[in-house]
Amino acid sequence: MSLKIENLHANIGVREILKGLNLEIPKGQVHAIMGKNGSGKSTLAKVMAGHPDYEVTGGSVSLDGLNLFDMEEPDQRSRAGLFVAFQYPMEIPGVTIANFIRAALQARLPEGEELDAVEYYGELYKKMDALKIDRSFTSRAVNEGFSGGEKKRCEVLQMAMLNPVYAVLDETDSGLDIDALRIVSEGVNAMRSPERGFLVITHYQRLLEYIVPDVVHVMVDGRIVMSGDKTLAHKLEAEGYDWVEKETLTNA
Amino acid sequence: MSTTLMDTTAPATTWPDWFAAQQQAALAEYENSPDPTRKDEAWRFANLKALDLSAFVPAEPVASEGRLINASTGLGDTSAKLILGNNTLLHREASALPAGVIFEPLETAAATHADLFKKYFMAQPVELGSRKFAALHKARVAGGAFLYVPANTSVSLPVEIFQWVEGANASVFPHTLIVCGENSSVTVVDYFKSADKLPAFACGVNDLHLDRGAKLTYIAVQDWSRETTAFHINSTVVDRDATCTALIANFGGAYIRGESLSRLVGEGSRSEMFSINPVEGTREIDQRTLQDHVAPRATSDLLYLNALDDKSRTIFAGLIKVEPGAAGTDAYQKVKNLILSDDADPNSMPGLEILNDEVRCSHGATNGPVSADELFYMEARGIAKDQARRLIVNGFFNNLLERLENETLRAHLETLVAARLAVA
Ligand SMILES: Nc1ncnc2c1ncn2[C@@H]1O[C@H](COP(=O)(O)OP(=O)(O)O)[C@@H](O)[C@H]1O
Numbered sequence A: 001m002s003l004k005i006e007n008l009h010a011n012i013g014v015r016e017i018l019k020g021l022n023l024e025i026p027k028g029q030v031h032a033i034m035g036k037n038g039s040g041k042s043t044l045a046k047v048m049a050g051h052p053d054y055e056v057t058g059g060s061v062s063l064d065g066l067n068l069f070d071m072e073e074p075d076q077r078s079r080a081g082l083f084v085a086f087q088y089p090m091e092i093p094g095v096t097i098a099n100f101i102r103a104a105l106q107a108r109l110p111e112g113e114e115l116d117a118v119e120y121y122g123e124l125y126k127k128m129d130a131l132k133i134d135r136s137f138t139s140r141a142v143n144e145g146f147s148g149g150e151k152k153r154c155e156v157l158q159m160a161m162l163n164p165v166y167a168v169l170d171e172t173d174s175g176l177d178i179d180a181l182r183i184v185s186e187g188v189n190a191m192r193s194p195e196r197g198f199l200v201i202t203h204y205q206r207l208l209e210y211i212v213p214d215v216v217h218v219m220v221d222g223r224i225v226m227s228g229d230k231t232l233a234h235k236l237e238a239e240g241y242d243w244v245e246k247e248t249l250t251n252a
Numbered sequence B: 001m002s003t004t005l006m007d008t009t010a011p012a013t014t015w016p017d018w019f020a021a022q023q024q025a026a027l028a029e030y031e032n033s034p035d036p037t038r039k040d041e042a043w044r045f046a047n048l049k050a051l052d053l054s055a056f057v058p059a060e061p062v063a064s065e066g067r068l069i070n071a072s073t074g075l076g077d078t079s080a081k082l083i084l085g086n087n088t089l090l091h092r093e094a095s096a097l098p099a100g101v102i103f104e105p106l107e108t109a110a111a112t113h114a115d116l117f118k119k120y121f122m123a124q125p126v127e128l129g130s131r132k133f134a135a136l137h138k139a140r141v142a143g144g145a146f147l148y149v150p151a152n153t154s155v156s157l158p159v160e161i162f163q164w165v166e167g168a169n170a171s172v173f174p175h176t177l178i179v180c181g182e183n184s185s186v187t188v189v190d191y192f193k194s195a196d197k198l199p200a201f202a203c204g205v206n207d208l209h210l211d212r213g214a215k216l217t218y219i220a221v222q223d224w225s226r227e228t229t230a231f232h233i234n235s236t237v238v239d240r241d242a243t244c245t246a247l248i249a250n251f252g253g254a255y256i257r258g259e260s261l262s263r264l265v266g267e268g269s270r271s272e273m274f275s276i277n278p279v280e281g282t283r284e285i286d287q288r289t290l291q292d293h294v295a296p297r298a299t300s301d302l303l304y305l306n307a308l309d310d311k312s313r314t315i316f317a318g319l320i321k322v323e324p325g326a327a328g329t330d331a332y333q334k335v336k337n338l339i340l341s342d343d344a345d346p347n348s349m350p351g352l353e354i355l356n357d358e359v360r361c362s363h364g365a366t367n368g369p370v371s372a373d374e375l376f377y378m379e380a381r382g383i384a385k386d387q388a389r390r391l392i393v394n395g396f397f398n399n400l401l402e403r404l405e406n407e408t409l410r411a412h413l414e415t416l417v418a419a420r421l422a423v424a
């Protein structure tokens, strides 16, 4: 049981961004991807989510053996158990957080079954309290006028409510001060389980102090070029990415 | 085409004689007025075929009185309620109103408060194209609602009015006349509803008068059947330091022609003119507005939201008129069209006529599709495209509802909008 990415190629327009990416996250593990700006990390996250701007030109992604690309619509992938916390979450004016998450949960119920409102709010408040999101946020429009950190916390709240099997967190640490980082990491750690896998994308080692990964991968130019344990993150932090690029060139 | 009703015999009413005489004159005016043509600026882009009224007949007395009364549910807590069906009073609850407030069928008020009626009933000019239909309204008006709030009186809970039409091709002439005395305040929700999914004709007028310092929130929930042809002619007069917030939600109707005139006659007065229009199928909503700034330092703020699906049409023609004496005017006018289909046809004609230099005015119209980013984000959370689109349209309208101060009222309208979009 794993989230398995094989030889993934993807374009934006005519430009190839992902150039044969391989990665496997066994269920129960937390993997991290580190990489310089522009290496294609967010592209990977959005391609998995099914963003219409990207074209997959080769390869596959499977979710416990289920081919992700057989599911054309992003909502099918989400209901199949994939969650992507976006680097830049979109704003939806006029739609409150409460209604948004409620609609997402309702979409997971069989036709004709109604979400129990009391139970729902109970759950929502519990998770908001844990993430130290003020309860008044339930009636605010999704991400509208939120600070960077509030948006990230709101992503983690959605993840906590939707209970995915695999979660991809794209730079969820950016925009967070140290307290918020701790709160968000605790939220993620509380969800770690043998029944769930995480892919944590970041370019700071700092986050990985809080969410300790089982494996760290390095992404360069649309590929995973190196994998190791968490000490790899320290080395990248201390020495930068140049040596990775040199080493992979020599190996190539 | 004939804009003449098939049958113009007068129904049995209880109007006083002096008004019945005026109705005779109004009928003559209606019959002698020319039909609108597309050459009239006020009817530009209009679908004149929709003005064929020859199939409509006078409304019979309501058959399912109990059902309509039971179905007249709105806000949980109200201070008064008037239910009218086919131009006749069906039910009235008014015991919780403060002393001095008059809340009666219009016909009763004409007899018992003739002075007020004469002063305020259809006292404003009809300048936006529908004089002929205003004359028809006057000739046939019956039932109707009259609300008078005396000076320094606050009606704490909203007042609700239900105006029903029942029967195939029935014609109704709803009228709501609201007079707010000095420093009074009241909220009114006016529902226009069909008893069945049948074609019908409605030709309605509402007159809102705000004396100095008064505060009125007026919500019209137009929920006629999707087969109905309707005219709604609205006029608002706002005196010194008074504030009127009027929201017209057009949920129903095959063809709706709305005309809204707001006259700012007192210094420091304020008029908010809002409208919410979800349209689909081949429905058409044609709205003409005038923000007439007579007095100095007044504010008018118009925001109309249209969400157009399928082959629906909207027409918006609005004018801000700043008269020579209206220095320090703040006037805004904005129409936003959310386009949900390539075949939808939005027409926007915002306009300004400014005869004083010291003003702040802005006007504009925007057309845009549902944002692909918003749609993707919702889908990425498991919400299917259709539902996501509906939520986004819902959000588009909720942005306007947020401008209402009363939270209970806002929540009620949010529920109504969501319910309406669920059966789009
Ligand atoms: N919408 C876009 N149009 C064109 N190029 C894009 C677009 N989005 C990303 N790119 C390019 O794709 C590359 C990878 O971007 P991205 O996946 O965001 O990288 P990362 O998340 O690793 O910083 C970058 O060179 C970026 O400029």
Ligand SMILES: [Mg+2]
Residues within 6 Å of the ligand: A041, A042, A043, A087, A171
């Ligand atoms: Mg990125």
